[in-house]
Amino acid sequence: MAKIVLPDGKVIEAQDGITAGEVALKIGAGLAKAAVAAKIGGKLIDLDTPIAGEVKLAIITLKDKEGMEILRHSSAHVMAEAIKALWPEAKLVYGPTVQDGYYYDIDLDTPIKPDDFARIEGKMAEIAKADKPIKRIEMSRADALKRVEGDRYKTDNVNRALGDVMSFYTHGDGFEDLCRGPHVSSTGKIGAFKIMSVAGAYWHGDAKEKMLQRVYGTAWPTQKDLDSYLNMLEEAKKRDHRILGKQLDLFSFHEEGPGFAFFHPKGMVIWNSVIDxxxxxxxxxxYQEIKTPIMLNESLWHKSGHWDNYKENMYFTTVDEITYAVKPMNCPGGLLVYKSRPHSYKEFPMRVAELGLVHRYEASGVMHGLVRVRQFTQDDAHIFCTPQQIEAEVVGVINLVFEIYKAFGFGDFTIEVSTKPEKHIGSDEIWDIATNALKGALEHKGLQYKINEGDGAFYGPKIDFHIRDCLNRPWQLGTIQLDFSMPQRFELTYTDKDNTEKTPVMLHRAILGSLERFIGILIEHFGGNMPLWLAPEQMRVMTISEKTNEYANGLYKKLFDAGMRVGIDLTDEKVNGKIVRAHADRLPYMVVVGPKEAETNSVNVRIRGLNQSKTLGVDEFVAIVKSKVENQDLGLEL
RNA sequence: GCCAACGUAGCUCAACGGUAGAGCUCUGGUUUUGUAAACCAGGGGUUAUCGGUUCGAAUCCGAUCGUUGGCUCCA
Structure with a gap:
């Protein structure tokens, strides 16, 4: 007798051997229809899995995150079958789900082209329409190895798989694939799907390995869900900083300098507002602030270790037979400043900031708008302190990160701690001390974080702050990096209480990361609708007709003199047209004036995005705007 | 750097082997307007660059440069 305990505590008794699907049917026909899989004690199983004894069972539907993943995973299998049907020589490698969809890595010498997507989708539709049952076959690891003999990829997958029982899934018709499962019960249940893109991907993510073809797909319960997802992607594209940067005349890129951003006047207003x-x-x-040269003698970079560890990312130039390196990081220059005079423990912690312009040669394929460039300005700082001060300093930097991000309305970022990489300098012991100090500070603040093993900089472990762009791709902004190595290499010293010379601890940190990237993310975060304190043009005076030009000009001057970033529209366009244009330029305030306002020395202000306006006195308006700008107020309400 | 795709007017796009077009922007004129586009006219392109095929190339082929989506790498 099977005793099945449901999530709500209800108990169903049945014959041993009853399947999860049959249990669902006992609970209700609706649930049975919606069921895609089940979960026994935290382990996902297929609906046709027999159940015996006393178990806790939950039916998984498409309302569950796991249900959607199963749907997508099954869709990936159907896509694999379709690809095998179209290109029999294709070898399947690995096909997991990802956010909103899935991919399948395929080893196939014929390139799959976007033109082929419709054929793949057509074949998938055929397979779905045939509604073939998806069956699980279990066997031992040894049998599984025999079954995939001659297929290097599947053999590798078996060898990497955990557990003793290997499973294959078959749709009949000769198609089968090694897979942990579970899957939906038949190919007809994969919902609405679409092939999204194809891209190269190295086997095992190793650039030395063969490049496979990675075919991306998405799958949703219904066509309507799929359509709304595609629509959401379209909307997200409109928030893309590269599109908005062009539209709003903020910055540009040119063939003459790939990866080097040109900031236009309006982009510079944002830039300067951020750094103010x-x-x-x-x-x-x-903090104190310094500025160091962008080019320094090559010998400095030998001393710092960059030559050995970072040379392939650096730019060099030779003048008068002396080779200079264009700095990829600010620290060596900062250390020369530190060394320019003796230091006492009394100065510590010494926080020295630098908005440093760095150049890094990046592979051509990785550049991306403002968020991945070859020249960027880091909001860098180096903190020199004693080992005892490390944790408090890291906590201080974290507080600073939170205060700055808050002003921009960034709440949704993740924190990662990266540990010792293969290519590194400094002893294991030093790495341990440094890594523990970083973790300690995060735990002290009660913050959640993820560990990235082996992802640290070559000179020390780090804490990174990541934020996502309009298409949900993560980018790093802030970073806190401990460095016990550089101070030794540069023989930095300070005089301690006991009058002995000691080596200080050094912390590198950036909050915004790179100004360029930060502004790119900022544009996407606000969808181009910058808050008042960042808006390039905060307001525009627009007249009803030229009869009010004189008042408008006087008003413009008054607003300008009050420090407002104000524009004026005296064209003989109708006011409707002026409003449309102002909205296209994402202006926070549209200051409409006609004879009425001229008579009462007032302004009629329409707020961006709102279909209403408010009349108020000029001085009152100026006072409100000034206060909002001073406080980095994100709202526009008057 | 690797795989695939794409580069047409300042911008968004059309033309897909037979004289390169439209809307917006821009310029001039008419209009004098009350909250999401008034009207008319005009200017603007060696179709990324270089080479090839062809009677003829934006269109087909090759190379280079750039961009886009991924991979690897990274702020």
Whole structure:
């Protein structure tokens, strides 16, 4: 007798051997129809899995995250079958689900082209329409190895798989694939799907290995869900900083300097607003600021270790037979400043910031708008302190990160700790101490974080702050990196209480990361609708007709003199047209004036995105705007 | 760097072997307007670059440069 305990505590008794699907049917016909799989004590199983004894069972439907993953995973299998049907020589490698979809890595010498997608989808539709049962076959590891003999990829997958029982799934018709499962019960249940793209991907993610073809697909319960997903992607594209940057005339790129951003006047307003705020907060947190040259003698980079560890990413130039390296990082220059005079423990912690322009040669295929460039400005800082001060300093930097991100309305970022990479300098012991100090600070703040094993910089472990762009791709902004190595290489010293010379600890940190990337993310975060304190043009005076030009000009001057970033539209366009244009330029405030306003010395202000306006006195309006800008207020309400 | 795709006017796109077009922007004119586009006219392109095939190339082929989506790498 099977005793099945459901999530709500209800108990169903049945014959041993009853399947999960049959249990669902006992609970209700609706649930049975919606069921895609089941879960026994945390383990996902197929609906046709027999159940015996006392178990806790939950039916998984498409309302569950796991249900959607199963749907997508099954869709990936159907896609694999379709690809095998179209290209019999194709070898299947690995086909997991990803956010909103799945991919399958295929080893096939014929390139799969976007033109082929319709054929693949057509074949998939055929397979789905045939509604073939998807069956699980289990066997021992040894039998599984025999079954995949001669297929290097599947053999590799078996060898990497955990557990003793290997499973294959078959749709009949000779198609089968090694897979942990579970899957939907038949090929007709894979919902609405679409092939999205194809791209190269190295086997095992190793650039030395063969490049496979990675075919991306997406799958949803219904066509309507699929359509709304595709629509969402279209909407997300409109928030893309590369599109908005062009549309709003913020920045541009040119063939003459790939990866080098050109900031236009409006983009510079955002840039300067960000760094004005940045300086204000850094002053509060006890930072000093320096500036060091972008090019320094090659010998410095031998000393710093960059030559050995980072040379392939650096630019070099030779003048008068002396080779200079264009700096990829600011630290060596900062260390020369430190060494320019003796230091006492009394100065510590010494927080030295630098908005440093660095150049890094990046592979051509990785550049991406403002968020991945070859020249960028880091909001760098180096903190020199004693080992005892490390944790408090890291906590201080974390506080600063939170204060700055908050002003931009960034709440949704993730924190990662990266540990010792293969290519590194410094002893294991030093790495342990440094890594533990970083973790300790995060735990002290009660923050969740993820560990990235072996992902640290060559000179020390780090904490990174990541945020996602409009298409949900993660990008790193802030970073806190401990460095016990550089101070030794540069023989940095300070005089301690006991009058002995000691080596200080050094912390590298950036909050915004790179100004370029940060501004790119900022544009996407706001979808181009910058808050008042960042908006290139905060308001535009627009007249009803030229009868009010004189008042409008006077008003413009008054607003300009009050420090507003104001524009004026005196064209003989109708006011409707002026409003449309102002919205296209994402102006926070549209200051409409006609005879009425001229008579009462007032302004009628329409707020971006709202279909209403408000009349108020000029001085009152200026006071509100000033206060919002000073406080980095993200709202526009008057 | 690797795989695939794409480069047409300042912008968004059309033309897909037979004289390169439209809308917006821009310029001039008319209009004098009350909250998401008034009207008319005009200007603007060696179709990324270089080479090839062809009577004829934006269109077909090759190379180079750039961009896009991934992979690897990274702020």
């Amino acid at each position: 705020f940045w300086r204000k907060v850094h002053r509060k947190y006890g």
